Amino acid sequence: MKEVLITIVIPARMASSRYPGKPLALISGIPLIEHVRRRASLANEATLVVVATCDIEIKNEVERSGGIAVMTKNTHDRCTDRIEEAIQNLPGDIIVMVPGDEPLLIPDAITALVSPLLKDKTLPIVNLLSPLESEADYSNPNIVKAACNKYGDVMYFSRSAIPLFREKVEVPIYRQSGIMAFRRDALLNFGSLAPTPFEKAESVDMFRALENNIRIKGVVVDYPTVGVDRIEDVKIVEEILSKNTIQNKLYKKICKENETEN
Numbered sequence: 001m002k003e004v005l006i007t008i009v010i011p012a013r014m015a016s017s018r019y020p021g022k023p024l025a026l027i028s029g030i031p032l033i034e035h036v037r038r039r040a041s042l043a044n045e046a047t048l049v050v051v052a053t054c055d056i057e058i059k060n061e062v063e064r065s066g067g068i069a070v071m072t073k074n075t076h077d078r079c080t081d082r083i084e085e086a087i088q089n090l091p092g093d094i095i096v097m098v099p100g101d102e103p104l105l106i107p108d109a110i111t112a113l114v115s116p117l118l119k120d121k122t123l124p125i126v127n128l129l130s131p132l133e134s135e136a137d138y139s140n141p142n143i144v145k146a147a148c149n150k151y152g153d154v155m156y157f158s159r160s161a162i163p164l165f166r167e168k169v170e171v172p173i174y175r176q177s178g179i180m181a182f183r184r185d186a187l188l189n190f191g192s193l194a195p196t197p198f199e200k201a202e203s204v205d206m207f208r209a210l211e212n213n214i215r216i217k218g219v220v221v222d223y224p225t226v227g228v229d230r231i232e233d234v235k236i237v238e239e240i241l242s243k244n245t246i247q248n249k250l251y252k253k254i255c256k257e258n259e260t261e262n
Helices: 032-041 056-064 079-089 108-119 135-139 184-192 197-202 232-243 245-261
Strands: 006-012 048-053 069-071 094-097 125-130 145-148 154-158 173-183 216-220
Touching (some): 006 032, 006 079, 006 108, 032 245, 056 069, 079 184, 108 216, 125 145
Parallel strands (some): 006 048, 006 094, 048 069
Antiparallel strands (some): 125 173, 145 154
C-alpha cells in the first residue's frame, strides 16, 4: 500500500492588520512562529512541516531554528491561497494548514484532523472545530462560528452570533479554529476558484468551498483553540503555558527538541 504523505504548511506574514510583526513576537522566550512550527513537528502523522511566508525575516528565523521555510507572493489575502502556492513545489497527498498564530496547538489535533481523510477517500476538506466557551464567544466577530448538520458536515460559517434563538435549544455551533486539512487535488481546485460573495462578505475563505458545493467535514475537539490576534493575547498564552499542565509539558518539550536540533 502506498504511504500517504502528510505535509503541514504554516502560513505566516508580518503584515497582520491587528498585530503587525506578530510571527516574531516572543512568547515565553520563543518566537510565535517557532511555537507553532515546533508543535506541528511533534505530530506523529507529519511527513514534512514547512512555513510559507512572504517575509524574509520569518524565513530567516525558521531556518535559524532548524526548520524549513518557503517564500510566497506578498499579494495573498487568504491563508489558503498562500499554502496553495507553497505546495506547487512540495510533496504531500494530504495538506494540513496550521495558521502561524496558533501557539497552543495540540499535536494530537493533527491526528484527529487527518483521520477522516484517511478513512474516506471521497472527502475533500476537514476543518478542526472547538467549543464556544461563553455567550461572549457567540457575539465576538473575531471568532468564526461553524454550524454543522447531523452528519458533522459544515453547513455555514459566520462571524455573527448564529443562530438567532427563537427557542433556546442545543445546536451544533462551534468555533472554527483555522486548522484544516485538504486532499491535495481539493486544495489545488480550491485555489483555482474565484473568491465568492459570502467569502468576501464575512472574510471567511472556507465559504469558497461551500459556495461551490464542496463538502467540509467538521472534527470537534474537546478543548478550545487560542490564537494570537492582538498584543494582549501574548500574556494570555504565557499564562496558559505556565499554569496548564498539558501546555506546560508541550512548551518544555519544544524547548528541549530545539536544543537537540541545534
